[in-house]
Amino acid sequence: MPESAKSTTWDPERYEAQHSFVWQLAEGLIDELDPQPGERILDLGCGPGHLTAKIAERHAIPVGLDSSPEMIGQARQNYPDLQFMLEDAARMPFQNEFDAVFSNAALHWMLDASGVAQAIARALRPNGRLIAELGGKGNIHAIERALDSVAAGYYGDTPPPRRTFYPSIAEYAGILESHGLEVRQARLFARPTPLDGENGMENWLRQFKWFxxxxxxxxxxxxxxxxxxxALRPVLYRDGKWSADYRRLRLAAVKTA
Structure with a gap:
């Protein structure tokens, strides 16, 4: 997970057992990336490495990067033949090294969005591409309303910081373009996401919002x-099944400067 989530303790075993939708729903994003044989591709916020491995299956040369020691440890265990790095995205050391940067379900954890965009631009070769999906404006709106309401009863006027941000197309495109990443495509869309089992919402909150x-x-x-x-049961529990009210921002950009 990214640097603004470092103080969150990530449980890779729970993540893999209960939240496989994170990488399974992103396989279409790999198609948009369209890795070519021999391309060097950075998987930014790689988690346990499953999408890094999908990139490698296309005969590209991926590097997975994450700031969570737990996730990087799991990735190295899952895929010992692939390269993984423990590093903060905004401080990654790469200079003109990658044909593409790929990121799924990670950039919304990176609160220093400008610093991360600058690091992405620095890491890409000229005309290199960024293909990414993150939580967009309105993502998990019902869940955050419930969290805020319950937190007010326990914390009063000083609830814990959210540690995530969900930008609009215009907001995130402006950040990228200020660092020479020209946005060629951007789409904000709803994707209600099923959560497994009767305890699906509880498990999701324990993994992603325990802070x-x-x-x-x-x-x-x-x-x-x-x-x-x-509080969420009347809103996100239907026919014996939980869902999360996801809205995703998917974009493609090219390094032009």
């Missing part, structure tokens, strides 16, 4: 989690 609950005394964490789940 809302972690500062609470041990006895209150589970109570606050249960309150959040119950």
């Amino acid at each position: 809302y609950f972690e500062p609470l005394p041990a006895g209150k964490r589970e109570a606050a989690l249960r309150e959040t789940v119950e």
Whole structure:
């Protein structure tokens, strides 16, 4: 996971067991990337490495980068023959080294979006491309409303910071273009995403939003989690199944400067 999520403890085993949709739904993004044999491609925010491996299957030469030691450890265990680096995206050391940068479900964790865009531009070769998908404006709106409502009852006026941001097309395109990355395509779309099992929402909150609950005394964490789940039940639980109200921003950009 990216640098603004470093203080979140990532559980790779839970991530792989309960949240495989993160990489399974991104296989179409690999098609948009269209890796060519011999291309050097950076997988930014690679997590446990499954999409890095998909890029390698196309005979490109990928490098997976993530700032989570737990995720990089899992990636190296999953794919010992591939290259993975533990590094913050905004401080990655690459200079004109990659034909493409690929990123799925990671850039919305990177709050220093300008610093990351600058690092991406620096890493790309001239005319290199960025293919990415992240949470876009309005992503998990219902979930965040429930979290904010429950948090207000426990934290008052000082809730934990969200640690994510979900930009509009115009906002993110402006950031990229300010660093010489010309946006050629951008699309913001709803993608309600099924969550596995009766405990699907609880599992999702534990994996991705536990930082809302972690500062609470041990006895209150589970109570606050249960309150959040119950607040969401009328909105995101239908016919015995949970879903997350995802909105995704998918874009393609080219280094022109």
